Amino acid sequence: MAELTYRDAVAAGIAQEMERDENVVFLGEDIAAAGGVFKATVGLLEKFGPKRVRDTPISEQAILGAAMGAAMTGLRPIAEIMFSDFLAVCWDLVANEIAKTRYMTNGQISLPLVIRTANGSGSRFGAQHSQAVENWAMAIPGIKVVAPAFPADVKGLLAAAVRDPDPVLFFEQKSLYSMKGEVPDGEYVDELGTARVLRRGKDCTIVALASMVHRALDAAAFLEKEHGISCTVVDVRSLVPLDTQTILAEVALTGRLVTVEENPRLCGWGAEIASIVADECFWNLDGPIVRITTPHIPLPSADELEDHAIPSVERIVREIREKID
Amino acid sequence: MAELTYRDAVAAGIAQEMERDENVVFLGEDIAAAGGVFKATVGLLEKFGPKRVRDTPISEQAILGAAMGAAMTGLRPIAEIMFSDFLAVCWDLVANEIAKTRYMTNGQISLPLVIRTANGSGSRFGAQHSQAVENWAMAIPGIKVVAPAFPADVKGLLAAAVRDPDPVLFFEQKSLYSMKGEVPDGEYVDELGTARVLRRGKDCTIVALASMVHRALDAAAFLEKEHGISCTVVDVRSLVPLDTQTILAEVALTGRLVTVEENPRLCGWGAEIASIVADECFWNLDGPIVRITTPHIPLPSADELEDHAIPSVERIVREIREKID
Amino acid sequence: MDTNVKRKKKEAPAIDIGQETKLELYRMQVDLRYCEKRAYDLFLQNLVKGTSHLSLGQEAIAAGFGVAMRPDDWTFCTYRGHAHTLARGASMSGVLGELMGRQCGLLGGKGGSMHLTDVAKGAMGSYAIIGAHLPVAAGAAWSAQYRGTEQVAVCFFGDGTTNIGAFHEALNFSAVWKLPVIFVCENNLYMEYTPIHTVTAVKHPAADRASAYGLESIVVDGNDADAMYLTAMKYIERARKGGGPALIEAMTYRHSGHSRADPGKYRPEGELDKWLERDPLKMYRERLLKQGIAGATLDDIEAESMRQVDAATATAKASPPPSIDDIEKNVWADGGSAWRN
Amino acid sequence: MDTNVKRKKKEAPAIDIGQETKLELYRMQVDLRYCEKRAYDLFLQNLVKGTSHLSLGQEAIAAGFGVAMRPDDWTFCTYRGHAHTLARGASMSGVLGELMGRQCGLLGGKGGSMHLTDVAKGAMGSYAIIGAHLPVAAGAAWSAQYRGTEQVAVCFFGDGTTNIGAFHEALNFSAVWKLPVIFVCENNLYMEYTPIHTVTAVKHPAADRASAYGLESIVVDGNDADAMYLTAMKYIERARKGGGPALIEAMTYRHSGHSRADPGKYRPEGELDKWLERDPLKMYRERLLKQGIAGATLDDIEAESMRQVDAATATAKASPPPSIDDIEKNVWADGGSAWRN
Numbered sequence A, B: 001m002a003e004l005t006y007r008d009a010v011a012a013g014i015a016q017e018m019e020r021d022e023n024v025v026f027l028g029e030d031i032a033a034a035g036g037v038f039k040a041t042v043g044l045l046e047k048f049g050p051k052r053v054r055d056t057p058i059s060e061q062a063i064l065g066a067a068m069g070a071a072m073t074g075l076r077p078i079a080e081i082m083f084s085d086f087l088a089v090c091w092d093l094v095a096n097e098i099a100k101t102r103y104m105t106n107g108q109i110s111l112p113l114v115i116r117t118a119n120g121s122g123s124r125f126g127a128q129h130s131q132a133v134e135n136w137a138m139a140i141p142g143i144k145v146v147a148p149a150f151p152a153d154v155k156g157l158l159a160a161a162v163r164d165p166d167p168v169l170f171f172e173q174k175s176l177y178s179m180k181g182e183v184p185d186g187e188y189v190d191e192l193g194t195a196r197v198l199r200r201g202k203d204c205t206i207v208a209l210a211s212m213v214h215r216a217l218d219a220a221a222f223l224e225k226e227h228g229i230s231c232t233v234v235d236v237r238s239l240v241p242l243d244t245q246t247i248l249a250e251v252a253l254t255g256r257l258v259t260v261e262e263n264p265r266l267c268g269w270g271a272e273i274a275s276i277v278a279d280e281c282f283w284n285l286d287g288p289i290v291r292i293t294t295p296h297i298p299l300p301s302a303d304e305l306e307d308h309a310i311p312s313v314e315r316i317v318r319e320i321r322e323k324i325d
Numbered sequence C, D: 001m002d003t004n005v006k007r008k009k010k011e012a013p014a015i016d017i018g019q020e021t022k023l024e025l026y027r028m029q030v031d032l033r034y035c036e037k038r039a040y041d042l043f044l045q046n047l048v049k050g051t052s053h054l055s056l057g058q059e060a061i062a063a064g065f066g067v068a069m070r071p072d073d074w075t076f077c078t079y080r081g082h083a084h085t086l087a088r089g090a091s092m093s094g095v096l097g098e099l100m101g102r103q104c105g106l107l108g109g110k111g112g113s114m115h116l117t118d119v120a121k122g123a124m125g126s127y128a129i130i131g132a133h134l135p136v137a138a139g140a141a142w143s144a145q146y147r148g149t150e151q152v153a154v155c156f157f158g159d160g161t162t163n164i165g166a167f168h169e170a171l172n173f174s175a176v177w178k179l180p181v182i183f184v185c186e187n188n189l190y191m192e193y194t195p196i197h198t199v200t201a202v203k204h205p206a207a208d209r210a211s212a213y214g215l216e217s218i219v220v221d222g223n224d225a226d227a228m229y230l231t232a233m234k235y236i237e238r239a240r241k242g243g244g245p246a247l248i249e250a251m252t253y254r255h256s257g258h259s260r261a262d263p264g265k266y267r268p269e270g271e272l273d274k275w276l277e278r279d280p281l282k283m284y285r286e287r288l289l290k291q292g293i294a295g296a297t298l299d300d301i302e303a304e305s306m307r308q309v310d311a312a313t314a315t316a317k318a319s320p321p322p323s324i325d326d327i328e329k330n331v332w333a334d335g336g337s338a339w340r341n
């Protein structure tokens, strides 16, 4: 095991797959010569050459269209959309083309491709460069959606995404790029569609994703220590496929569900999970389902405002104390 | 009161507002000379002239950009996006620009504009021309979202949308365009953000939108008559602002919630409402919350398949009998 | 036909393309015409559900490219794609069956008329959102370039499509990467109901923009199958050899309305008649006769085509509607649609 | 500067623009330069949070247009918009305050450096998604045209922006509707880190595409404030009188990296030095001296500018961060953010 940053785990995952399969190619804006604006793809051009690692114009529709056309004719492209906010300029390719084509063609066309994108807040970049939009993706049938919280998961889930025969939207959390963690050496492939239980408690089950996983863990530790409230923390990891069984089982054990979402409130992924639990796990619930989210506002840029908008450890602690105790 | 089709109510609503305020202008593809591909805007060019009613190139980003730029400088544009599926090609304008600009500029810029679009299934148009995407819109902070089920509401809510100082995404249901109903004569303006209780029952509260309202009503009538199950039916009408009070009050009265959604399942508006009820109305609930939705698949085109995918009266009846009884 | 365009129109070079190819071009145009007419009949019989977009009058373009393409080349087209799909060899029953929403349809009734696809034949899909398939075609061309297969992607679209953003991105991208992709604008003078010249800043929506991508300006008579074939050969072969993309504007006209719901009333009186005189089939038949091909040979082609259309119609009519169980199939590569465990 | 472009470059016509205008152009360039440098200093002091995109070296463009525009004209610009916003008269403390996330910021700390806006001054926003503001500027121009106000919208963007779809849609749309909008491409040779020529099919990403919209091809020396001013005057006045849009490509260079995080190492050695010799301020100062304007006059302008920058810095530093209560304000026109009752 080596200690890698979340950022370096991206490059490691891509490199592992490019070494294994020469049909894996990689394209995006400033990803090759510059190594990516988040420096998550440094070294790939040098290692795999300009035929496989290609800088593109600022043409997100062309980037995803190219990935789609290449995927349906035998390549396994990885496309970078620099910030997840920019998915809006190529949303047609994601939502109407890539996600729907296998179904519309009754299985004739396969699209084994990965769209990597930097998601979320914490950099004071303002409303057009800080969004958590994993819920946009979850709402679209036909595309898998992954959002890792740890460097090891970055490598393992990215490798799994590249090998997956279906299109995968891979959300990397901007605020985690410099986080360090143990990452298995050598070939490492994880499994899509599996949540992970990171700690077990008896009072409440917290379900979180990406950066919110770390805040949920901190909150759970604090609640245990300071207030004697013991929480289970589940890292969802993959919104589609969703590991509903793990979530339902963990909620059944504690009788309470709290979701912690970075996306703005309305129609967030937490709502989907809440609705599943409120249906299938209703009789196990001991009290209301609580969703902790960013308020339903565009994200402000000033430090104080951004910090206040995103669910913080303090807010998670406060809400759980108020509503679960 | 005159009897109008849903389609004619669109033109009536636009005409009423264009007559009242010369700053109201209207643009879109094939909307002027041709009267719209759904014939919902017939006669407007003749009545208001080519300066106010303008055909555009196939350039959805330009259409919404033009509406935005015009709105911030004193006009009150109505822009048509022919099919709601095409919102994907101009989603950046909706989600990143129009919805966020007032907030980002701390209130300096107002965007009193309306985006009208034909939404939903029933025409066997296949996966790229049949989507119900009201949940895409609800997920974006900063834009109001309206979806009328009756001709009178089309006129009244469209007028309200045009007068509203904020941007409004107005979903017209394709499958309802030929539906007839009483529409108030003369100036008629309704209120955004208000749900309507269409019938009251004691066993369960069905919350529905647009075309699903009619199916919910039929199902409720059938359930009452054939099975003695009596249902409340709430027409949500407006997803943003959401009339949470009406919904919560009606669920509290029956103790059960069923949502009926045309959008595909994951992160649909029903999930949002379910999560609100599961939090704020938990102690009033007598059983699980049930969501009836289109399955999470792209929409197939053949009659039998499309009909089977969209929640039908039969399916609503069946699910309520199974889960509420 | 707009006479001003002659200025730029490439006259069909006096290359003899040979009788076999000529008959092939004729046969294909007849197939496309008869099958499309049948689609219209079936619609009148209420057997075609949903929408459908006929390309009656535009057959020479599909035929010219269809004959010129190598079997492993790729076609990308729009909702107005029946002809382009057939031109690659997709079965008529597969096309008509799909329009009718039957199991024998190319997509088993799931996609509908706007999404005809036959991957085995290189028909890589029909796309119903304006502009989206141009970058996709570029992607296929990239894959051919990457693997050195000398395959070429051909992408058809309408005049109206030249005003959407994806057109611009795909053209620049393809030119910069020198991709083997041919973009073919079928300029039939109208978007849905709006004349293209009222919404476009230049006279030739595609050709007048070629220079913006460092490409040659090419306008060709889209109703002349020989001209289309020769143009297709020239630029496809160039692309195959690494010469990069081309943007071709083919002037044509659709005889019917935009879609089944459209009677085409927005067209000025006499316009259709003028274009009917330039009907590609009629013109080509006359040309072949003038070149000494026997009328009986052409009659045979027509009769054989009609037999095929009839047989395909029978097959499609006999085919059952899709089974409800199919609804959940083929969202994912595992054959299913599960989003949860 | 790339010498090949001279072919097309419009030389500044020998019109005497008058001493007052010249001093105004100088003053404005100095203001933009000093304020931008201060932004950089504040960043080094860790007082500017988030990102910021300096336009050091590109001041002549903002100044030329800033001086040429009528107070009620509208500016639309990008994240690289400090200069353009200041050039319309926005306060330095408002700009610096926003960069620092303070209450006195133009947006009260909500928008940040990429969204500077001062509607009262006609600075209609800075947009951070590439291409989006081009159609928005067209919309403002439409509103001026509709109401007959003779206002003009001016829209600034970079070379890299010419390859995105919205560019194409906005240009065609504006040309067809003959809108009073001036599109100004600031060609600083780079996107973020990628040289524009490696990803663009033509040499001049904007000018070589003008003909695709029926527009004139215009390349101008973006480091020459007189040339920029005269070009701005010419096309703004033409647009004001109903002559429709223009697309102007101004050749320039940014002295610093793309954004605060970028040391600019991807630039070939010597390139920056070459462009520093063509520093717009340096060149303009020398020109004014040569034209007989006293050095002391220019020194005074500089000193006054520095005083203003210092004062603005003090104001911004003294301003508190936004109040947490502001978070929920101004999503809606009613001042709040409620999405439910």
Ligand SMILES: Cc1ncc(C[n+]2csc(CCOP(=O)(O)OP(=O)(O)O)c2C)c(N)n1
Pocket (backbone or CB within 6 Å): B029, B058, B060, B082, B086, B089, C080, C128, C129, C130, C131, C157, C158, C159, C160, C161, C162, C186, C188, C190, C191, C192, C258
């Ligand atoms: C993004 C998008 N906008 C609008 C439409 C609706 N639409 C379908 S066909 C069409 C006209 C297309 O005209 P053209 O490109 O000339 O093709 P033609 O139909 O003439 O073959 C329009 C506007 C669409 N499908 N997609």
Ligand SMILES: Cc1ncc(C[n+]2csc(CCOP(=O)(O)OP(=O)(O)O)c2C)c(N)n1
Pocket (backbone or CB within 6 Å): A029, A058, A060, A082, A086, A089, D080, D128, D129, D130, D131, D157, D158, D159, D160, D161, D162, D186, D188, D190, D191, D192, D258
């Ligand atoms: C749609 C979109 N894609 C990518 C980006 C990221 N991005 C920000 S600035 C930039 C480079 C823009 O280059 P150019 O247009 O030349 O402007 P400059 O920064 O040189 O002024 C890129 C790629 C973005 N903001 N929006």
Ligand SMILES: [Mg+2]
Pocket (backbone or CB within 6 Å): C158, C159, C160, C186, C187, C188, C189, C190, C191
């Ligand atoms: Mg056309």
Ligand SMILES: [Mg+2]
Pocket (backbone or CB within 6 Å): D158, D159, D160, D186, D187, D188, D189, D190, D191
């Ligand atoms: Mg640049």
